């Protein structure tokens with residue numbers, strides 16, 4: 398007898414799993430749990446349009462609350478899962494309620510990495526509440542110091558600068574978005590920030606935040622009325638680890654996103670999965686990865702087993718540039734630039750051993766779509 402599906406986490410991956418299950422014709426019970434107390438919403442605008450004040454809170458919601466009622470999806474928003482009983486196939490919620498499963502989907506996402514802090518808590522960007530409090534605060538702010546030169550730090554810095562704030566950036570890495578893009582793109586974006594009068598200090602590690610301000614590794618202290626930290630995330634693996642599922646930098650799955658327990662799947666930011674483009678196990682933080690994991694798992698649970706093997710793709714928006722990346726960045730031995738970087742519309746094709754590995758398109762959406770096809774394995 399089918400005891401239904403329980404999905405823990407109603408972010409991009411959890412929401413899409415529930416939606417795709419119904420689209421696949423799955424008619425059993427679905428419970429979708431979250432602990433943020435909000436109808437499932439998209440995170441990308443939190444560091445872009447919502448932070449700039451050009452998007453409303455409602456526009457972030459994937460679907461209104463009624464949709465879940467119409468689809469018979471039991472949306473439980475303020476009663477987090479606290480333990481898994483694998484023998485009985487039951488999830489325990491904080492309130493003491495228990496939910497039975499035939500299939501369990503862990504879509505628990507990730508939480509922000511923090512700096513040791515003894516002074517005022519800096520701002521971070523993961524949840525709606527984080528973005529909302531920063532957005533309110535920014536309206537009064539003058540000077541912003543953003544720590545971290547990955548996507549989130551750069552998007553937050555650009556959003557603050559677009560609102561006329563004095564902004565500067567500090568990053569421990571040698572170049573912008575170093576893990577995700579080519580040196581050419583890092584340099585092009587650095588120039589763009591300089592054009593927008595955002596000074597950037599690279600190779601500069603932050604030690605901690607104290608009453609005096611932001612203390613750097615060399616002992617000097619930087620101050621600003623607003624400090625934003627975007628130094629990466631840590632996957633939420635505690636539930637899985639407590640239940641003795643395999644965990645290694647994320648919840649470990651096979652190519653069907655099945656964990657070491659065949660009735661339990663892991664999807665999205667929390668899942669360390671075999672990825673044909675990475676050539677092994679990896680964990681990816683992106684909307685594409687979360688949504689495509691979810692679609693594959695929904696298909697498998699509905700009786701049509703589906704391996705996950707989609708081309709990874711990402712995007713970011715900073716000032717006037719929309720960067721779209723197809724494939725996973727590697728150290729390339731050959732790059733080809735098509736289009737004119739000066740005009741702000743171009744693509745970088747990165748090859749290794751004669752094979753196209755990843756393509757970065759700046760304000761060239763058609764080239765990005767074509768690149769995804771070119772990269773298909």
Ligand SMILES: Cc1cc2nc3c(=O)[nH]c(=O)nc-3n(C[C@H](O)[C@H](O)[C@H](O)COP(=O)(O)OP(=O)(O)OC[C@H]3O[C@@H](n4cnc5c(N)ncnc54)[C@H](O)[C@@H]3O)c2cc1C
Nearest residue numbers: 406408409410431432441477478505506665666682683684
């Ligand atoms: C500010 C920001 C901007 C981004 N911009 C982009 C972008 O431009 N492009 C892109 O591709 N990606 C972007 N991302 C990344 C993308 O949003 C994530 O990869 C995606 O949201 C991952 O979805 P997920 O469902 O795996 O995890 P999450 O969205 O983190 O959702 C997990 C949910 O599970 C809940 N949860 C955890 N534990 C429990 C529990 N025990 N019980 C109940 N609920 C629980 C959490 O509270 C959370 O709501 C951005 C992320 C952020 C934060």
